[in-house]
Amino acid sequence: MTVTLYNDTxxxxxxxxxxxxxxxxxxxxxxxxxxxxxxSNDVLIGVGxxxxxGTGYFKGLMDDVAIWxxxxxxxxxxxxxxxxxxxAYDAGKFDQLKTVFEAQAGSVTIGSLIWSxxxxxxxxxxxxxxxxxxxxxxxxxxxxxxxxxxxxATLALLGLGGLGLVLGRKRK
Numbered sequence: 001m002t003v004t005l006y007n008d009t010x011x012x013x014x015x016x017x018x019x020x021x022x023x024x025x026x027x028x029x030x031x032x033x034x035x036x037x038x039x040s041n042d043v044l045i046g047v048g049x050x051x052x053x054g055t056g057y058f059k060g061l062m063d064d065v066a067i068w069x070x071x072x073x074x075x076x077x078x079x080x081x082x083x084x085x086x087x088a089y090d091a092g093k094f095d096q097l098k099t100v101f102e103a104q105a106g107s108v109t110i111g112s113l114i115w116s117x118x119x120x121x122x123x124x125x126x127x128x129x130x131x132x133x134x135x136x137x138x139x140x141x142x143x144x145x146x147x148x149x150x151x152x153a154t155l156a157l158l159g160l161g162g163l164g165l166v167l168g169r170k171r172k
Contacts, residue, residue, distance in 0.1 A: 017071075022081030022126065024074060066091030075125035075138045079145070082127035083136065097146055101138050113148040121145050
């Protein structure tokens with residue numbers, strides 16, 4: 001997965017960052033690029049800005065394209081890649097996690113997991129854990145991100161399944 005980010009923190013220039021599998025692979029400075037939402041022109045994704053007729057198309061496949069109103073941090077890019085790779089979350093689900101993270105409070109349920117804002121998580125950005133016990137560090141410097149717990153219905157099903165296993169063993 002390759003992610004390209006424009007970071008427009010300096011007037012009239014943008015830093016273009018290239019990430020492959022959640023890791024920064026290079027960057028360059030370019031003139032500021034903005035998505036024009038005023039006119040009726042199409043937004044082109046995967047074709048060079050200087051080549052609007054389409055002879056310089058991206059060579060490959062894109063499966064989950066998203067546009068944010070701000071540049072993602074390196075930790076967020078790593079988190080986006082990891083939850084996509086491990087949990088098969090798309091950019092929309094990652095955005096739900098990012099919303100809780102930015103609020104520094106609350107939780108969101110995605111599938112069978114409840115994700116809650118957490119502190120004191122460690123210094124490595126990205127996703128770790130397995131099953132229903134995951135930690136997603138989005139700010140490695142501050143050690144903040146989200147942790148998961150099973151959704152209550154999942155806990156009840158796990159409990160009933162375990163009880164059935166114990167009762168099944170006693171009958172033998």
